[in-house]
């Protein structure tokens with residue numbers, strides 16, 4: 373047993389580490405920073421001088437907002453390999469910045485939404501103004517799944533109906549089940565939830581993603597991406613977790629509506645990686661976010677975008693977007709074919725490039741009704 377005289381009292385240790393005594397007691401309970409000695413009679417806690425460094429690390433990590441569980445993991449890494457701890461902190465911060473960027477985009481979407489560049493017309497019903505869809509357009513869809521030329525099984529899933537489009541890319545031993553369950557949970561929501569006012573559609577999308585996450589709780593070590601788009605007649609609301617993508621083709625220009633939830637994308641967002649190098653990174657598929665049946669389902673990123681007749685939408689998994697260059701995808705989408713011919717053309721492009729991964733893709737045309 374160490375001599376208490378050579379050790380720091382909790383008060384001295386709190387001052388040296390800039391953590392409060394209350395925080396120190398809590399970190400002790402969590403096993404994050406146990407005292408070197410607890411007096412068996414008085415219950416006083418004593419800390420060793422060499423614990424100050426770890427305590428300061430904990431204090432700094434808390435100051436940047438890192439959750440306690442993650443702090444514990446970084447501290448363990450720091451003890452064995454400070455370089456690995458540095459990488460973990462960098463990855464955490466890249467995730468925070470990516471999350472902030474997603475919230476910024478949602479805020480911008482909502483501002484646009486409230487400013488009302490809408491094709492929906494207000495209608496007076498019983499003296500109350502309600503927003504209803506005008507029959508200016510309808511969605512014509514096609515969906516295609518392709519196993520590719522290398523993979524032994526199909527772990528992607530897709531869905532398309534006149535109001536809801538979705539693709540999912542499963543991973544892990546039960547990836548196929550995860551992707552299917554996620555898409556089915558979303559498609560199982562009552563149809564009238566997709567034809568409601570746009571604010572309610574956002575709620576429906578969130579409920580759908582939550583339902584998808586709940587459907588995966590029994591799967592361990594498996595999960596899925598999910599990119600879903602609800603179309604309300606004049607507007608598209610996209611909910612997104614992972615690295616599958618949604619694109620909008622308008623007047624020949626292809627706009628990506630989603631941001632990949634990958635470590636590589638977060639590094640690009642943080643200015644630490646040149647976008648041109650991102651595609652060649654071996655870790656480009658490493659996801660920051662996915663539906664994985666964890667206790668805390670990830671918040672989907674939500675984007676709202678106005679649509680008009682003549683627009684074409686594409687939802688796809690990375691078996692297409694990571695394999696076929698964006699310009700080739702754009703050319704296939706701009707071709708004369710309808711949605712069915714276009715999904716075939718997209719799958720053929722992925723196969724021409726070796727078809728290394730499963731492909732799920734949905735093409736939907738906003739057509740005059």
Ligand code: MG
Pocket residue numbers: 541689690691729730
């Ligand atoms: Mg894939």
